[in-house]
Amino acid sequence: MNESPFKIYNASAGSGKTHTLTKEYLKIILTSKGGYRQILALTFTNKAVDEMKSRILESLFEFSNTDSVTHASPLFLDVQKELDLDTEVLRKRAGETLKDILHNYAFFDVSTLDKFTHRLIRTFAKDLKIPQNFEVVLDKDLLLNEAVSRLILKAGQDPLLTEVLLDFALEKIEDDKSWDIGLDLIGIGGLLFEENHKKQLEKYGSKSIADFLDLKKLLKTRIAGSEAKMKKASVSALELIKENNLEFSDFSSSYFPKFMLKISNGGFDIDFGAKWKQNFDDAPLYAKKCDESTKLVLDSLHQDFSILFGLIQNAFSEYSLLRNAYRSIVPLTVLNSIQQEIKTLQEERDQLSISEFNTIISKEIKNQPAPFIYERLGEKYRHYFIDEFQDTSVMQWENLQPLIDNALAGYDENGHTGSLFLVGDTKQAIYRWRGGRAEQFLKLTSGQDNPFVIAPAVKMLKTNYRSQAEIIKFNNDFFQNISQFLNKPVYNALFVEGNKQLQNAKEGGYVEMRFLDEDDVDDKDDLYGNAVLETINKVDPKGKAYGDICILVRSNKHGVALADFLTQNKVQVISTESLLINSSEKVRFLIALLRYQSMPNDPAVRYEILSFLSKGKNKRHELITAHLNQLNTFLANTYGLDMSFMRKQSVYDGLELAIKQFDLAPDNDVYLISLLDTVLDVENKDGAGVQTFLEYWDKKKEKLSLSAPATSNAVRIMTIHKAKGLEFPVVIFPYANEDIYRRFRKNMWLPVDPEDFNGFSTLLISEKKEVLQYGAIAAERYTEEEQKMELDAFNLLYVALTRAEKALFIISKKEIASNGAHNASHYSGLFIHYLKEKGLWDGNQEIYGFGTFSRLEETSLRAPKSVPFQYTFKNRPGFSILAAAGSLWDTERETAIAQGNLIHTILSHVETKDDVEAALAFFSRRGDIPPETFQEVRDTINKIVAHPQLKPYYKEGLIVKNEKDIITQKGKLLRPDRLVFEGNEVTVIDYKTGKGDPTYHQQLYEYADALEEMGYLVARKIIVYSNTVILPEFI
Structure with a gap:
């Protein structure tokens, strides 16, 4: 009996679903030449796409190199068994298929659902009157905030809209809430992007502001009517009490009369959860201390009180429903206006929100004949793979059904139908808020709600290949229990x-x-933090397997x-927050520099810049104070950054210049690279300009992040x-x-009778427990x-x-x-x-x-090797006059100065003689050392570190500080080339090229004075002249 071409794999956690998907995919492409061109594999994340593609290609490569079953992988053996192929035939086919895929990689269609729907919309863009080059908007919050802001700015222009917004603000004030209506409108506007609300909102699309205002008046009138009913019943109850000469104290705990008194005074914030209210019809009303005659009176009145109590209950149910619906009426009133603002914004910018993709396909494309859709796509898929099906939304599934149905119903030239493979697990459906419906997969696996003529073959993947035995045993037992x-x-x-x-x-x-035990703890975060830290130390006491x-x-x-x-x-962590680009202090410093360009007089911005530059330095406060009002001069003199020149550059070039001048990236820095990528993206989309970028940054900085490194x-x-x-x-x-x-x-949508609510068939209400009192539906x-x-x-x-x-x-x-x-x-x-x-x-x-607990061994994860930061910035003035003749005529003097500066720079990366080769290699890779002078530079540096008089200052075990700032008591910044510490003694070394100069001596005396002010004993002061002969001068 042939197997159904429609297969559903029920894959619990760790049950090898990727293995199964890969096997089924390989079975198709290894039995049909070019079969991968007819397969569309869909999943939910780019990471899952990469994993599936890699798994398929790696498997084909491994198959193509398998010449014996004794060396074959389990996957090879599974495929070989199910296809009934000889080892050599399978090996050969795998090699040919791999080569074919790599040569035609664009037809290797493993994609996210969003990318596929995006591709469909691009294909039909002209038909849909959408710009062909539309930009996909991923950040709906940013779009919604702008739309709401634009709508609020229209207050005062549109009389009806102004009335709605003003009334709403006043109502909020009356309820002791902030008058700011922006958050409420953003909250209701979010419904426009949620698939779960699309069908209901379509019903509201034809309603005008006037329709909503009429409904609002109706609700207000009916709320007042419910209040009147409750008040009337409560007054009647109090009159009965008075007419029968009863006191409040005659009632059990005075509950009933106090309840009625509260309502008669307009107190409608009530609930019916108290035990005496739930047992009102059966429990005695009187207090235990009452005399018999009073008890008889209360018993005789019990039925009357029950009727009045019931009237209040019924009226309160209606009152609660109406009040609940009333709260969302004003935001709903302007929902169509918000949607129009969103549409206008998108049209102005040629944008389309990703949340609209499924709706557009549902309305405009899915009802087209499948052959026509295939023709427009330029593809015809016969085999569909859908991973993580439990997270597929109803609309996404409905949109795919016509294409899948065409594949399952049609036959190829060999008489074979297409196929469908669904993989999922209802127990892992955790994206309902994003439109995912666990029940959809549950119904399919149980044989209900099958949209196709062909019945599915449901297979359970029973073995957990992920976890060790005790974890599997625990989870099985726990969840069944x-x-x-x-x-x-x-x-x-x-x-x-x-x-x-x-x-x-x-x-x-x-x-x-x-x-x-949280009861007597002030800080629960510390309580859990300590417990987590103890667990980490228990698992990995040496920190080698974090x-x-x-x-x-x-x-x-x-x-x-x-x-x-x-x-x-001191535990290294990777978290969502640590991966934010804005979490890097270097990035925040660069952003402060940009703010300084546009707001040079802002003391807070100047302070932020100096605070970063002075971090870790002695007398930090004095440095900040000394340069707070002369920041331009300080940046130019100390770091060579001319702010007037930086302002003339594009944002990208300006930032790269700053990175270079402040030496922010001695090695590659992913945060800085991501910042520059973001700048480039904004410049390409919105144009260059500091203010444009800063506005974008302020809106997006809490969302822009790096991908978590795989090895750390x-x-x-x-x-x-x-x-x-x-x-x-x-x-x-x-x-x-x-x-x-x-x-x-x-929120939830409650069906109502349109005749009772001015033609509205549903009301939007908050999902509260009191909803249980609103009626059976x-x-x-x-x-x-x-x-x-x-x-x-x-x-x-x-x-x-x-x-x-x-x-x-x-x-x-x-x-x-x-x-x-x-x-x-x-x-x-x-x-x-x-x-x-x-x-x-x-x-x-x-x-x-x-x-049984066992500690972790050292992790096999290793941080990737660092790659030097690549600068693309070039100083590009229109023209410049060179003051140094040697730069034009290439004189020996200018060449010597340039080489001396290079040696000086390389030595700043050398602490001991063992660092020389690494430093040379680094600067050689950067292109700073011309190949023809490399050996000469190496020889010069080796002569310095091996010089008999200098060798003691480059040995192992010394504390060395190269190119570190010293701030004097007067706030002056000094930077000696090399400081070598031995106990409380320090040796100062400075590198020079060419002839001696008295100012060199003065410079070293300045360094020595500053170090002695810090409490050090300056043992030696040395100038090292790096000419043809290495000449150290002790002063």
Whole structure:
């Protein structure tokens, strides 16, 4: 029986999905010449694309060099078995296919979904009346902020818009909130970029501002009506109490009359969660001390009070719904206006937001015949691979269906259909907020909601190849145990059946749970920081394997706190914040220089520049004070930077000049390179200009970042979302106490009767627990959303606990009530529940271990070799007059001076005689040493360091300072060529070329005086003349 061409692989964490995808891909391209041209493989990140491409090409290369099954990889053997090919045939085909792909690499289509949709839109740009060269906008926040700012600036021009915005500001003031409406409009404007809200917002697209204002008036009227109903019922209750000569004290704890009195006085901020309210119909109303006659009166009135209480409950439900909807009406009123501003901005700049891609395809392209789309693309795909399918949005999946359906339904010349391979895991769906729908994959794997005629073959990848045995065992057991807290049966079953992974051959592994007592701690960040530090020292006491450790956090806030704490404790870290370009003090210094160009009189900017330049120097304050008002002179005299010249350059050239003059990049500096790349990008898009760049920088500096280096011996700190798909030898999961039901200002759309709400069929409301009181439909929607929240929280926990290969450390909160009960609505409660189920929980125990702990060996990660910074800046004046005749006529004197300066520079990189060759190699690579003079320069430097009188000052074990600044008491800056320290004694050495000069002596005496002021004893002062003969002069 033939297998279905539609395959779904259910791939739990670490189950070898990349291996499976690569195998299926290879099977197609090794049985069909040029088959890779008919395959479209889609995934979600550029990193995943690179990994898949590399895996395919490396596998083909390895196959092409495999001449015997005894030396074959498992993948080779799998492919050979399934294709039933001879070793030599498979080897030959792999070599030919590899060569074909490399020669036609553009047809090797492994891409992100966003890139593919981008390509589709580019293809149809003319049809869609979109500029062919449109720029893709990735930063929606920047675009939205600009649109909202432009809209607010229109207040006063458009009367209707002005009325809306002014009323909104006044309402906020009345509610004791800031009058600033910008944040509210940005918040509601964010819905325009979210796929989850697209369909609902389309219904609002035809509504005018006047329609919204009418709805607002209606809501306001009905809110007042609900208040009147509650007030009337409360007054009736109080009158009954008075008519029957009852006192407040006659009621149990006076609850009921006080409640009614509050409402009668206009207090509508009420809830019905109190026990007496929930049991109102059944529990007695009277206080225990009441006499029998009073009890009889209260019992006789109980039904009347219940009716009034019920009226208030019903009116309050309506009141709460109307109030909830009213809060979003004004922002929604201007939503169409915000959208129009966004559209105008994009048209002005030939831009298109990436968030619009799927919508455009859904509306304009997907309904075109598939052959027509293929023809326009210039490709015809017959085989589709979609990785991480659980994170595919509904619209993305719907957009791909026509193309996939065409491939599955059609036959090639050999009578074969196309194919579809989906790979995913519902338990790792953690991007619902970005449009991902876990339920979509869940329905497909269970045989529901299949859009194709062909039924899928669902395969479970059962073995975990990532983690060691104890970690696999723990996760299987833990998630099966806590699955009972998922209230939706299908989600419950998912975690029961999906956590039966088979172990691989890797024995060992360790899992540790630790519970911290937060109750009496002022600084929780320090508490968790110390726990993490202890764990790192336990795992890697020598700090030789930091690169094998990853700390996972739920929020960036916790990541920042841990990064600061660990850095203060001398632990190297790589985190989101440390990778920001703006985290480099050199970058911030260069930005300050740019600000100084445009704001030369700003003392704060001048201080920032001097603060950077004086860092690590003695008498730092005196230096800053002395030059704060003569900064131009200081920069020119000390560093050779002419600010007037820098202002005439482009931003890029000016910054590169500054990098050179301040020697900011003796080696390659990725932060500086990234800054220059950013400058170049802005200059190309928005034009040159300091102010233009600074405006861009101020908006984007908190987002511009480097990619994390693959090889670095530093502890990584990242969010769980960013860690998805990755694995690490050791994982530490602190702050492991997420509230499963925590809502981040979520909104939901509630269906309503259009006749009751001026033609509006849905209302946007905040997702609060009170929604359960809004009626059956609202309660059903709320419960459904709550169950999704449970799944998302469990999925997030699953991703966090399945990244580890060798050891997993969970650091949570000891959250337990005085009666020993745990809180299962938090992660800590789930951990404690598990330990209780296993009979391990002890309220006095802090740490629980599973498996055998072993320390890490030294990491194999190595930092890449440093490459010298490459300068492209050239001093390009229109013309210049050379004062030195030798520069024109190449006299011996000028050549000697140039070579003397070169030797002086090279010696600044030499501390001992062993440094000479490295320094020569460095300057030779930079092109500073002409090849024809290289040997002469080497000989001169070797003569200096080996000179009998100078040799003692270049030996090992001395403390040497080359070219280091000294600030005198008067604030003067001195820079001796070389200082050699032995105890409290110091020798001063200066290098000169040519004949002696009395000023040289004076210069050394100045150095000596400054050093003696610092408390040193100047033992020797030496001038070294580097002419044909090396001549040291002791003065």
